[in-house]
Amino acid sequence: MIALTGCTTGAPGAAETEGTDDVTVGFSVYDMQYEFFQSMEEGTRTAVEEAGYEYVLHDQKSDENEMVTGAQALLDQGVDVLVISPFKPDALGPVVAKAQELGVPVIINDIGGGGVPYDAIVISDNEDGGVQAADFIDAQIQANGVASKKVVSITCEPSAVYAARRNVGFVNQIESLGYEVVTELSGNSKAEEAYKIMKDALAKDPDIAGVFACNDPMAVAASNAIKDAGLDPVSGIVTVGFNGDAEALTAIQGGTLSATVAQDPAAMGALTIDLATQALNGEEIDFDNPDEREVYQPITLISTENVADFIE
Known part of the structure; x- marks a missing residue:
């Protein structure tokens, strides 16, 4: 139409x-x-x-x-x-x-x-967003007094080539800060898949200190998996998404998500x-x-x- x-x-x-x-x-x-x-x-x-x-x-x-x-x-x-x-x-x-x-x-x-x-393509500075997420997670983990250096990276679907830069920037920066990415899997931009990834990651490494998800629905889902495991997605495991969606802003305000990297569509x-x-x-x-x-x-x-x- x-x-x-x-x-x-x-x-x-x-x-x-x-x-x-x-x-x-x-x-x-x-x-x-x-x-x-x-x-x-x-x-x-x-x-x-x-x-x-x-x-x-x-x-x-x-x-x-x-x-x-x-x-x-x-x-x-x-x-x-x-x-x-x-x-x-x-x-x-x-x-x-x-x-x-x-x-x-x-x-x-x-x-x-x-x-x-x-003639031209407009995209968000995705890689810089991943770097900002890594720096924030590092600062918050230190502020939380958590000793673990284990983090999770949840990516978007493989075809999302520009969004992939978010996790590339995150992984490069977080590893340069001395962290280990113990799980990095694609959630295919779907909340239900991200929930399972986070649940399985916690079963494998209960001492995870931070998680970065390629979009906000997956970050909120990861936050829910953290809560369902009896942990705190802010003071226990620093949880960060990407997009600046309304659900992420509400979760941040409600204390169930640490941060999001906002695009400006x-x-x-x-x-x-x-x-x-x-x-x-x-x-x-x-x-x-x-x-x-x-x-x-x-x-x-x-x-x-x-x-x-x-x-x-």
Whole structure:
């Protein structure tokens, strides 16, 4: 389903394209049922409005065929730039090929680029998030007075190549601080799998001191496994997630999760429109990783000290 929203009112200081009138941005979003992508869409739409562009939204609904056919439909409608948060990056080939034939820039937002020649991809600084998680866990373990140097790393599904950087950053940093990763397994981004991983890890190593999970649902599930084992997921085993989801913020405020590393999907959406404007103007984009045309959005660690600032 494609919904058309006209956005014609600009804002003072909004970016302008050089010699380009009636710019239309098409945004094909992963799945609007998820809070993360709702925020991303809001940030994208707001930036489009501020730039004075037209806006067409397409919801992939976590469906590969819908992603391909819907994104191609946006191109058929004559969008001037395509922003896409792909459900299946490996299936982007026909979409990007068609965009190139039409001279339409393609800006990817998160998930992955599938090896296609997109103009730019916006991702959170995932590896730095893992490093921040490791530093926080180390500091909290020391503050808790726990002597153990054993930690757990729960990863997302193997296909989530950018999310994998979170655990890479975490493992590299935590090991450099003298810790041993006694369990590192994929929870496939699913809470129920993370619960089992944590339960089994505790059965094998009851003296685990910390755990980092690739996303918040898995972190909350790991926290529940810790509680079910009669332990404390904050003062006993430092438990940290990633995303900044509402359930994680509630758990931090309630004392059942130590921290989360928060992404900013709204800011990621706004950044894609800045990059779209640059691409339309033929400007050179300043990449954080030029080889992969990556632009990083900073992340923020949220704990009890600042969680109130993030709860609406």
